[in-house]
Amino acid sequence: MTKTSEKSEPVRTARALWGGHFATDPAPLMQRINASIGFDKRLWAEDIRGSIAHARMLAACGIISETDRDAIIAGLKEIAREIEEGSFVFDPALEDIHLNIEARLIERIGEAGRRLHTARSRNDQVATDLRLWVKAACDRADRLLRALQEVLLVRAEAHAEDVMPGFTHLQVAQPVTLGHHLLAYVEMFGRDRSRFSDAARRMDECPLGAAALAGTSFPIDRAMTARELGFARPMANSIDAVSDRDFVLDYLASAAITAVHLSRLAEELVLWATPQFGFIKLPEAFTSGSSIMPQKRNPDAAELVRGKAGRVIGHLMALLTVLKGLPLAYSKDMQEDKEGLFDAADTLELCLAATAAMLEGARFDSARMREAAAIGHSTATDLADWLVRVKGVPFREAHGIAARAVRRAEELGCRLEELPDAELRALDPRIDAGVRAVLGVERSVASRTSFGGTAPIRVREAIAAARRRFLEP
Ligand code: ARG
Secondary structure, eight states: OOHHHHHHSOOSSHHHHHOTTOSSOOOHHHHHHHOOHHHHGGGHHHHHHHHHHHHHHHHHTTSSOHHHHHHHHHHHHHHHHHHHHTOOOOOGGGOSHHHHHHHHHHHHHGGGGGGTTTTOOHHHHHHHHHHHHHHHHHHHHHHHHHHHHHHHHHHHHHTSSOEEEEEETTEEEEEEEHHHHHHHHHHHHHHHHHHHHHHHHHTOEEOTTOTTTTOOSSOOOHHHHHHHTTOSEEOSOHHHHHHOOHHHHHHHHHHHHHHHHHHHHHHHHHHHTSTTTOOEEOOGGGOBOOSSOTTOOBOHHHHHHHHHHHHHHHHHHHHHHHHTTOOSSOOGGGGGHHHHHHHHHHHHHHHHHHHHHHHHHOEEOHHHHHHHHHTTOTTHHHHHHHHHHHHOOOHHHHHHHHHHHHHHHHHHTSOGGGSOHHHHHHHOTTOOGGGHHHHSHHHHHHHOOSTTOSOHHHHHHHHHHHIIIIIOO
16 A cells, blocks of 8 residues: 555555454444443543644654644544544544544544554553543542531531530440541541542552553653653653553542541431430431432432442442453553543542531531430449549449449430439449539540540640641641
């Protein structure tokens, strides 16, 4: 085939772009299993950015002319406009976003368009596009997590002194404040943010110029394309550059852990919204009724946040499994990285936004929470601590006395703090009226002043510190 005939050949088939030595077109089934355009069209903006940077570099290094560069850049910008306004035709015969855009460029500008793919391959191209996309996704996750922390901090501040039961084994353990409980999530989401920023920092290296896997014989400037695309530096090894998908795993792992945190919070919302707990009234706009039970108000959004964690975790497992046996360098298996990634990001972003909105509109029933904090003899530890602190009783012995006090209260059908003085004295003569000071739930929380503890003064300090750590730029 001569150069001229190739130039005039239509470019609307993959065969025209890569199949010079193929006699037949791909089978329809081959097209179905092979094409990624149905989902990787989401990379169009990154693909065009990458191609513009590549064209600029090719011209700067004297590999293409400045005239060709200008034609390529103008053509790519026109294509971006076509995609934005919806007139661009995504063609499955052209496999993926890279071939779709390249074919359209050649259609629009001819000869110069055929020069764009010099010194690169779809292998370094897709790795570059996807890194750009995941870096942006890390930023979005960070912003949404920050917004959620902000809502939690506002609610924590309003409820810094409000007492609720703290649980272990989902059994009432010790009274805590609602503000303190909410701050626990502020910490989790802070760690999640740091995971996304670590991941973003690690993936801040540009694969472009690794070409198919071995690098290229053209005198390219990889530092230039890296800079143009906002990466800190080019990736050091061309084989690694095209075969690495750690950055997607990093994102998915961070997303999975975040989704687990969201799911735990959602579970608490579901539980707290039951009539049995009655701690919270979720905003009506995030609940649903039942078609047969008129009294119901179901916490659907919270349940879905809890449930969707399964999808995000699943996408992490799926990609780990895809990658685990792959030899270096690129294999087509790696095309399976995208659908899970996109779905994980969409799911995570939706769950973060929905959780923030639910919390913002929720009404906490402080009286009911306080009431629940007092049941279950939640200040038994305070009685034991008092015996140690005030009467010098060894803790193990004090623990036994407090346990007997709980048993006695249960026999009498009253709360620990309702035991009459005589009953307490009968349990141990060292217990006097002074103990009353620690048996109420407010006293109990106020006494837990250790760093990171639930006392309202510590909670207020912790809120101020969290604002400085997480919300100040
Ligand atoms: N659609 C491919 C992917 O997403 C692009 C890279 C194709 N490279 C190749 N040598 N066939 O992985």
